[in-house]
Amino acid sequence: MSDAPPPCPIPRWQLLKQELVNVGPEEFDQLRAAAEPGTVIDVRNPQEFADYHLEGARNINYLGSDFLERMEELDPEKTYLVYCRSGRRSVRACTLMKNAGLKNLIHLDGGINAYSE
Secondary structure (H helix, E strand, C coil): CCCCCCCCCCCHHHHHHCCCEEECHHHHHHHHHHCCCCCEEECCCHHHHHHCCCCCCEECCCCCCCHHHHHHCCCCCCCEEEECCCCHHHHHHHHHHHHCCCCCEEEECCHHHHHHC
């Protein structure tokens, strides 16, 4: 008999997502059209960003060794629109950003994959 707790029925990233402002592609595009330059953030890796990204986005690689340093360069008073491919990395990135004092975050629910659904 094991003392391990039973597996969590909801993946951790989905629990974290519940703490965010999540919008679909249509609303994300409306917000992106009005966003200040530099406030749309793609948290995928540089190769993914080079292959395709939303117009006006800047790349801050969530899995990069400099992610925390790059986050510190962001203005905590601004609103940031954050996305990745499927929404998992961007949920985690937004959680780190919130913990670093960036409170005005809009998350693209489902990532850029949501555009093809």
